[in-house]
């Protein structure tokens with residue numbers, strides 16, 4: 315990625331075919347799709363890339379078994395096709411994971427769920443001939459073809475092997491099916507990285523405050539730069555609003571006055587993280603959570619991730635708080651299911667996010683509102699895309715760019731189904747580095763793919779850089795340098811929440827261990843030319859971010 319200074323200069327100097335507002339997965343996808351079809355592209359993000367909903371998801375790349383209940387078959391099928399494609403395009407980042415729906419003594423196999431799983435299989439499996447062809451194609455590209463096995467019923471022994479945390483509950487059996495998971499924020503950065511490779515200019519810390527008009531048509535945007543507060547213009551023939559839950563805040567008068575424009579109904583979803591040692595899982599589980607709702611518990615980056623809630627939300631969109639009610643709801647479900655006794659003080663971390671759901675005329679609860687994407691073009695010609703899912707980003711981007719292509723009478727078919735997202739690398743094939751152990755090498759390969767080689771080179775710059783940021787976790791101090799040097803990270807929260815995910819995985823430890831946070835700030839400062847005062851202020855800003863979103867609350871950890 316260009317440095318912020320370079321990107322800022324390019325945005326002011328050049329005129330673009332397209333400017334994308336919003337650096338979440340949707341904006342990143344539009345930037346990639348447009349750049350690969352020959353458009354010159356600018357992307358501006360108000361705060362940090364993926365800081366909105368795209369770093370706060372359940373991290374699943376999935377069809378969404380539960381949307382089958384609403385007979386949203388088109389949406390599920392589309393998402394399952396995308397899931398398959400993502401595993402092929404980014405195998406290091408999007409990985410299959412087994413899901414279990416167990417049952418216990420005294421309860422019976424849920425036959426309705428079995429029927430749902432049959433449908434899920436049928437929708438995700440390709441016919442044998444298509445499978446063989448896809449496997450051959452993948453082999454020619456030097457990769458592997460993943461196709462989920464059909465769901466099956468497994469015995470008690472296998473359940474406990476996959477979910478050791480259930481051993482004490484003595485499960486009788488379980489359904490086993492497959493979905494995929496990812497690191498949502500890294501997926502956004504990877505898609506952005508590819509967009510940049512195709513010439514897109516991306517800048518964070520640049521909030522759009524106005525649309526530029528020429529004869530009533532959108533002709534660019536005015537941005538405010540976060541650090542200087544200065545305004546600058548980006549000239550572009552097309553403006554795409556990909557601001558998710560904020561979509562109706564860009565030109566509200568234009569959006570709200572036009573009748574067919576759907577209304578966004580924000581819905582908050584909370585997740586908590588628990589130490590994997592206390593809740594060991596090698597597969598994901600679907601847990602009952604009352605009123606016929608279910609939640610998930612999944613192994614994620616060395617911890618156990620539990621979520622999610624789904625409630626209408628009217629609070630602050632920038633800093634959605636982890637509420638006590640949501641935490642209790644999740645922990646009650648976990649404790650009932652695993653026979654555990656987790657309390658809020660036991661959380662390793664937590665986060666909340668807000669879904670950009672599209673409201674139907676009928677004001678139902680958010681769980682019933684569509685996850686479909688909506689695209690609308692308003693009077694100025696601005697194209698707004700919102701709703702949808704992390705999984706379906708590529709389809710959403712295609713919808714937008716198809717519209718731009720049509721508008722400009724271009725001949726430019728979509729190519730994103732064949733563009734690899736980063737390059738996978740075998741950790742064993744990475745250059746030897748005595749200071750970097752096996753776990754860290756595996757971690758680097760999974761996060762960066764081939765770029766892990768460059769991270770290892772940075773490790774070699776100074777001994778200190780090959781050390782972990784947080785003891786016992788694989789993320790290295792060199793990644794702080796990578797974030798500041800190559801990924802436009804400009805705050806400690808950018809590094810701890812979105813370049814690495816330590817702020818979620820080890821939120822409580824980071825709150826208690828101020829030295830680690832200071833070390834991160836110092837390394838960032840030496841890359842970004844901060845003085846002593848700026849470095850101190852950067853370190854001190856971390857607890858403020860934690861408090862604003864109640865990522866962790868400072869209860870004492872239980873003995």
Ligand SMILES: Cc1cc2nc3c(=O)[nH]c(=O)nc-3n(C[C@H](O)[C@H](O)[C@H](O)COP(=O)(O)OP(=O)(O)OC[C@H]3O[C@@H](n4cnc5c(N)ncnc54)[C@H](O)[C@@H]3O)c2cc1C
Nearest residue numbers: 336338339340360366367368372374522558583703704705
């Ligand atoms: C709790 C939860 C769990 C979820 N789980 C899953 C899941 O497991 N799988 C799945 O497929 N989907 C999931 N989703 C849905 C998915 O996360 C979202 O659909 C997706 O991330 C939305 O991406 P986006 O880019 O449209 O929005 P965002 O990620 O919110 O991006 C919009 C960006 O626009 C920026 N912006 C706003 N205003 C301006 C401005 N004026 N100028 C410049 N930039 C601006 C914001 O800062 C933000 O970064 C989940 C959502 C939630 C909330």
